[in-house]
Amino acid sequence: MRAARALLGIDQKTLAELAGVSLPTIQRMEASTGNVTPDRGLYTAVVGGFIVSLLGGSRFQIGGPAGAFIVLVAVTAERHGVDGVILATMMAGIVLIAAGLLRIGTYIKFIPYPVTVGFTAGIAVIIFASQLRDLSGITLAGKEPSEFVPKLAALADGLHTINPSALGVALVSVAIIAGLRRWRPSWPGILIAVVLAAIATAALSLPIETIGSRFGGVPRELPSPALPAFSLAKAKAVLPDAISFALLAAIESLLSAVVADGMTGRRHRSNCELVAQGAANIGAALFGGICVTGLIARTATNIRAGARGPLVGMLHSVFLLPFMLVAAPLASYIPLAALAAVLVVVAWTMAEKQEFATLLRSSWGDAVVLLATFLLTIFRDLTEGILVGFALGAVLFIHRMAEMTGIEERSPLVAADRPDDGNGERVPYDPALAVDRDILVYRITGAFFFGAASAIGGVLDGIADKRKALVVDFAAVPFLDSTAANVLGRVAAKAQRKGIRLFITGASPAVRRALLTHGVSPKRARYRQTIERAVADIKAAPGVTESTVPSPPA
Secondary structure (H helix, E strand, O other): OHHHHHHHOOOHHHHHHHHOOOHHHHHHHHHOOOOOOHHHHHHHHHHHHHHHHHHOOOOOOOEEOOHHHHHHHHHHHHHHHHHHHHHHHHHHHHHHHHHHHOOOHHHHOOOOHHHHHHHHHHHHHHHHHHOHHHHHOOOOOOOOOOOHHHHHHHHHHOHHHOOHHHHHHHHHHHHHHHHHHHHOOOOOHHHHHHHHHHHHHHHHOOOOOEHHHHHOOOOOOOOOOOOOOOOHHHHHHHHHHHHHHHHHHHHHHHHHHHHHHHHHOOOOOHHHHHHHHHHHHHHHHHOOOOOOEEOHHHHHHHHHOOOOOOHHHHHHHHOHHHHHHHHHHHHOOOEHHHHHHHHHHHHHHHOOHHHHHHHHHHOHHHHHHHHHHHHHHHHOOHHHHHHHHHHHHHHHHHHHHHHHOOOOOOOOOOOOOOOOOOOOOOOOOOHHHHHOOOEEEEEEEOOEOHHHHHHHHHHHHHHOOOOOEEEEEEEEOOOEOHHHHHHHHHHHHHHHHOOOEEEEEOOOHHHHHHHHHOOOOOOOOEEEOOHHHHHHHHHHOOOOOOOOOOOOOO
16 A cells, blocks of 8 residues: 555545545554554553553553564564554453463562563664664665664665764754753653754754654544454464563563662552553554553653652553644654654663673673573574573572582481570570561571562562661571672662661671672671671661660670
């Protein structure tokens, strides 16, 4: 249809008038055999975002289309058309609802920290590569490949077609966004950059592509709900893509909810959040939308703006409706180079560069898991990267446990049971520590790894607000991995914000080194050899009332 319209020399609006159908209908018909049009994102944000806030397990979650899905949606559209994307989105919603009802959300928390950092950084690299064409205005002889290496090769062959106007608009847009983030962080930098780029493009008649020239504009209405085209053969063909959609939506939404928990001190319900994400994906698909997930950047902005409940998220989606009615004609003038600049900034922000560098130098095992996930995400497949990274993380845990396990010569396999009588190995129980209103002592026993990090982190987050000082004892922890160290880093940062004194006791040199690497520095936590020494220092500090806890022995 697009080729026929070009042959006749008419635009989408004229064709819609001649055919007696609405403009969104023409756009959907053309998009079913081509690229995903911008209207899909608006439908997703309005319908899917509303359902996420209405039913979600986090009070602050903002849902909608995410940049992380760009690659998956593009590949699926290339293989199966936009109808296939919509069907995969609905099937992903069903998978997410089933996962939530089966309480699988609890297990998604067990994904090792290097895996999440690796695939997030990999997605950022792919998003950046996907925007190079629009960023520089390169003209390609054929269709742009979706795979990473062929894409770069095709773009390199088209370097001689760079559009200086498009490149200039993109660079200026990036500079505006970066500058406003630095000097006016409360201003909507992305919106300002896009509006200025559109005004400059129209005023100077710059020869660059816009939303109107490529996609025919943005619709001014929501389409009527309808089921996607379905057949068993089609469903079987898009099933792997649907599973990828569901997996990424689950991980992204739960990571966003964890970020919201860290900023607010609340605790989200992971399985409820998965059910909400599933319902949102089904709802978005009914209106012709694409994948829905929780958005970390918008959720954090929502919290900083003073949100107190899910009503804000619902209003966020509702307010998009008048935007579609009023501002849709103006959106046709937005240059694609400016939108590419926005996505480049998004990719740079989501790459988690500092965390990536920290994991590279933390240990060889974490570095292997991180790089394997990162490289497989870029060069192979997102789902494959996550699964391989998780498997490597599990193998690494087994290896570390094997290194920590040994049997002494002529020693019994099971040690004799001894009472708490202060025999040098175990300290008598002191009930005063448990009832002290100022100090809370929390002992961790056993390997502190990604499987236990979520549960222990939840406990520490919940109790850290109630005392003036928190002592976390690591004397019985043989080792901890990067996921656990990152959890302690978040707890330490929260304690510092709230003015709570955090003490780490009994940490071995290896455990202490891992904690320091992940932000548990002396500025945030004080390290002591024993619990008694930490309690004595807390009691000696001004502002802490005396208690019945006895002084430690000299």
